[in-house]
Amino acid sequence: xxxxxxxxxxxxxxxxxxxxxxxxxxxxxxxxxxxxxxxxxxxxxxxxxxxxxxxxxxxxxxxxxxxxxxxxxxxxxxxxxxxxxxxxxxxxxxxxxxxxxxxxxxxxxxxxxxxxxxxxxxxxxxxxxxxxxxxxxxxxxxxxxxxxxxxxxxxxxxxxxxxxxxxxxxxxxxxxxxxxxxxxxxxxxxxxxxxxxxxxxxxxxxxxxxxxxxxxxxxxxxxxxxxxxxxxxxxxxxxxxxxxxxxxxxxxxxxxxxxxxxxxxxxxxxxxxxxxxxxxxxxxxxxxxxxxxxxxxxxxxxxxxxxxxxxxxxxxxxxxxxxxxxxxxxxxxxxxxxxxxxxxxxxxxxxxxxxxxxxxxxxxxxxxxxxxxxxxxxxxxxxxxxxxxxxxxxxxxxxxxxxxxxxxxxxxxxxxxxxxxxxxxxxxxxx
Numbered sequence: 536x537x538x539x540x541x542x543x544x545x546x547x548x549x550x551x552x553x554x555x556x557x558x559x560x561x562x563x564x565x566x567x568x569x570x571x572x573x574x575x576x577x578x579x580x581x582x583x584x585x586x587x588x589x590x591x592x593x594x595x596x597x598x599x600x601x602x603x604x605x606x607x608x609x610x611x612x613x614x615x616x617x618x619x620x621x622x623x624x625x626x627x628x629x630x631x632x633x634x635x636x637x638x639x640x641x642x643x644x645x646x647x648x649x650x651x652x653x654x655x656x657x658x659x660x661x662x663x664x665x666x667x668x669x670x671x672x673x674x675x676x677x678x679x680x681x682x683x684x685x686x687x688x689x690x691x692x693x694x695x696x697x698x699x700x701x702x703x704x705x706x707x708x709x710x711x712x713x714x715x716x717x718x719x720x721x722x723x724x725x726x727x728x729x730x731x732x733x734x735x736x737x738x739x740x741x742x743x744x745x746x747x748x749x750x751x752x753x754x755x756x757x758x759x760x761x762x763x764x765x766x767x768x769x770x771x772x773x774x775x776x777x778x779x780x781x782x783x784x785x786x787x788x789x790x791x792x793x794x795x796x797x798x799x800x801x802x803x804x805x806x807x808x809x810x811x812x813x814x815x816x817x818x819x820x821x822x823x824x825x826x827x828x829x830x831x832x833x834x835x836x837x838x839x840x841x842x843x844x845x846x847x848x849x850x851x852x853x854x855x856x857x858x859x860x861x862x863x864x865x866x867x868x869x870x871x872x873x874x875x876x877x878x879x880x881x882x883x884x885x886x887x888x889x890x891x892x893x894x895x896x897x898x899x900x901x902x903x904x905x906x907x908x909x910x911x912x913x914x915x916x917x918x919x920x921x922x923x924x925x926x927x928x929x930x931x932x933x934x935x936x937x938x939x940x941x942x943x944x945x946x947x948x949x950x951x952x953x954x955x956x957x958x959x960x961x962x963x964x965x966x
Contacts, residue, residue: 564622575612610635656680709733
């Protein structure tokens with residue numbers, strides 16, 4: 536968003552030509568309907584001669600050849616409140632409109648904004664807007680950037696928004712929008728980032744088979760259900776947030792996703808095995824599929840050498856915890872807790888960056904790894920291992936910043952610690 540705005544502002548620099556009278560009056564009408572307790576707009580229409588030219592007013596940008604108003608950005612003018620003037624469509628050359636943070640007093644988005652057909656960016660986020668999104672916004676055929684996040688909008692997403700073929704950025708998150716996601720969004724070749732999280736959207740997700748340029752898709756914290764769609768042609772996808780929904784079925788194949796990827800599918804109703812292909816994605820960075828109903832054996836993730844975060848907790852995974860899980864060099868956070876894994880604890884010597892390891896509430900048994908590398912990891916790692924282990928490792932002396940959980944829990948930070956395991960209990964004391 537910031538890159539697009541910066542480029543557009545560079546285009547809107549004014550040099551010399553003054554604005555035309557009808558557009559100056561339209562801006563004055565806009566000011567008339569706005570409460571401005573901090574006098575942020577005091578120079579608009581002031582008595583000084585230098586304030587006659589609206590192209591020099593705060594937040595206003597004009598074409599440097601014609602003097603037509605093509606940008607209005609009041610996002611940095613704090614304390615503004617009121618209504619959107621019906622004179623605004625007189626600014627019919629407007630390319631950029633940013634009214635972020637203005638308190639529109641629970642009013643609706645005016646339908647007449649749909650007549651600003653040259654508009655390329657419309658930002659009205661956190662503006663205390665209510666009621667449905669007007670379908671007339673679908674008339675803004677040149678629109679590239681639409682941000683209405685953080686309002687109180689209700690109703691369904693207008694299908695006409697899916698027909699805006701120039702749209703690259705769409706943020707409708709954190710409203711109270713319901714209904715289904717328009718199918719046209721799944722076949723939108725221009726969309727790069729789409730944020731619909733924090734609403735009450737329901738129904739199933741569309742198949743995202745035509746979103747060739749989509750890099751970020753945020754649909755978390757809704758009421759979506761049904762299976763996960765097909766992402767096989769979304770080669771640019773790098774962030775997929777679907778957590779806190781009611782999605783079911785199996786995890787699809789993401790092998791066509793070639794970008795560095797963050798995949799958050801937690802708190803759904805997903806079932807079946809974790810695909811073996813997921814463990815072989817070299818650009819997979821963060822995975823969280825916790826709090827589902829996944830079963831089968833734990834996948835081998837040695838092909839994910841870019842991976843930093845792996846959370847598979849609160850599923851129904853079984854079998855041995857593979858030693859290969861301790862050989863992903865960039866891993867910082869591992870959470871396999873609340874499954875049915877058994878066997879011994881893998882040696883995580885191959886994870887020198889590890890800061891969090893949770894293997895609790897499984898069926899692991901045997902001894903802790905006694906390698907020097909594992910003990911070095913303990914110097915900076917929080918380790919939760921549960922109470923089924925036979926912790927018979929010898930007394931260890933080292934500088935500790937480590938939490939190890941057995942039948943009791945202790946936290947030691949930056950002290951010389953003697954650690955002794957005896958009869959499955961943990962003892963630590965300062966020496």
